[in-house]
Amino acid sequence: MSTMGDGTRAVRAGLPEPEQYEPTLPGPVFAAHFHLSGDPTGPYTYGRDTNPTWTHLERAIGELEAPGESVETTVFASGMAAVSAVLLSQARSGDVIVLPDDGYQALPLVRAQLEAYGVEVRTAPTGGDAQLAALEGARLLWIETPSNPGLDVCDVRRLVEAAHAGGTLVAVDNTLATPLGQRPLELGADFSVASDTKGMTGHGDILLGHVACLDPGLAAGVRRWRKVVGAIPGPMEAWLAHRSLATLELRIERQCANALALAEVLAGHREVTGLRYPGLPTDPSHPNAVRQMRRFGSVVSFVLADRETAERFLSALRLAEDATSFGGVRSTAERRARWGGDAVPEGFIRFSVGAENPADLVADVERALAEAVDGG
Numbered sequence: 237m238s239t240m241g242d243g244t245r246a247v248r249a250g251l252p253e254p255e256q257y258e259p260t261l262p263g264p265v266f267a268a269h270f271h272l273s274g275d276p277t278g279p280y281t282y283g284r285d286t287n288p289t290w291t292h293l294e295r296a297i298g299e300l301e302a303p304g305e306s307v308e309t310t311v312f313a314s315g316m317a318a319v320s321a322v323l324l325s326q327a328r329s330g331d332v333i334v335l336p337d338d339g340y341q342a343l344p345l346v347r348a349q350l351e352a353y354g355v356e357v358r359t360a361p362t363g364g365d366a367q368l369a370a371l372e373g374a375r376l377l378w379i380e381t382p383s384n385p386g387l388d389v390c391d392v393r394r395l396v397e398a399a400h401a402g403g404t405l406v407a408v409d410n411t412l413a414t415p416l417g418q419r420p421l422e423l424g425a426d427f428s429v430a431s432d433t434k435g436m437t438g439h440g441d442i443l444l445g446h447v448a449c450l451d452p453g454l455a456a457g458v459r460r461w462r463k464v465v466g467a468i469p470g471p472m473e474a475w476l477a478h479r480s481l482a483t484l485e486l487r488i489e490r491q492c493a494n495a496l497a498l499a500e501v502l503a504g505h506r507e508v509t510g511l512r513y514p515g516l517p518t519d520p521s522h523p524n525a526v527r528q529m530r531r532f533g534s535v536v537s538f539v540l541a542d543r544e545t546a547e548r549f550l551s552a553l554r555l556a557e558d559a560t561s562f563g564g565v566r567s568t569a570e571r572r573a574r575w576g577g578d579a580v581p582e583g584f585i586r587f588s589v590g591a592e593n594p595a596d597l598v599a600d601v602e603r604a605l606a607e608a609v610d611g612g
């Protein structure tokens with residue numbers, strides 16, 4: 237499978253060997269416990285430890301994260317369950333953990349929890365590989381690239397090399413890119429972590445997360461953490477996620493092409509400032525992005541004059557709903573400052589580009605922009 241194209245790999249990922257009269261992708265297995273006589277050895281004993289529907293999904297994600305490699309993937313009930321599993325299972329009191337200061341909005345909550353456990357947390361921006369300066373003596377470096385919502389891109393290989401030289405583990409939050417956009421384990425990271433709520437499942441209807449590792453010892457720690465806290469996905473969600481992966485390449489191809497088309501059009505509008513898309517050749521993230529990314533993601537961000545203009549723009553859109561999250565087949569957009577926490581201007585828009593036809597989407601955005609500006 238390692239030499240095949242992403243589309244071929246995606247439609248077949250994690251499927252069991254064909255068996256006469258069995259479905260291609262077996263349905264969800266709803267089980268709290270399994271028949272088990274004698275000594276309690278696996279593979280399936282109790283529903284908090286293992287479930288065959290997870291096994292299929294975990295194999296599928298592993299084939300996308302590290303084609304041809306022996307990789308271990310653990311699925312979780314949400315992206316935050318996966319993020320916490322790495323950070324909270326690795327950190328010991330007295331350790332130093334390095335986080336980005338421009339990452340996902342729940343990271344400050346994790347930081348507070350780590351500090352309550354006696355962990356020292358340092359932060360630095362994603363851009364300019366600024367986390368390099370915070371690595372001294374750290375146990376783990378947490379990278380989010382492209383960062384959310386600012387879309388800065390750091391040089392993962394460079395950060396990994398410096399971290400490993402000092403005995404520091406590296407985890408990459410790969411939510412925005414998905415494994416079709418970049419493969420952190422190939423870039424040297426120890427953990428590839430994602431919220432599969434976003435582009436991986438792509439329909440905005442389930443929450444899920446995963447952690448993938450090449451090192452069996454690190455993977456065992458993550459798996460043990462899932463067992464301890466019980467942050468397990470339901471079998472139905474796991475099955476829906478696996479079903480969704482079959483169209484991952486189709487969705488991501490279209491959404492990334494749409495995102496570039498939208499960014500190119502926005503670049504020509506005077507009322508749009510601070511435009512960011514790592515796939516735009518003029519974007520400050522582009523040089524790093526082309527070195528490590530295979531696709532540049534479905535999120536475009538930009539700034540409109542003020543809060544009112546941004547609100548008028550959002551309500552004028554007909555093909556993009558005003559909603560948070562990203563990576564789904566239906567475009568969504570939001571004024572990010574409404575949440576607080578992110579260091580962004582009041583008129584900052586995070587636009588998640590869906591799988592609509594590009595001409596329709598671009599026309600809708602241009603009309604909404606004109607209405608938003610005229611209405612002011």
Ligand SMILES: *Cc1c(COP(=O)(O)O)cnc(C)c1O
Nearest residue numbers: 314315316340384411431433444
């Ligand atoms: C959404 C998101 C998360 C958290 O995922 P949930 O599935 O909402 O728990 C973590 N990291 C990034 C970059 C995200 O966008």
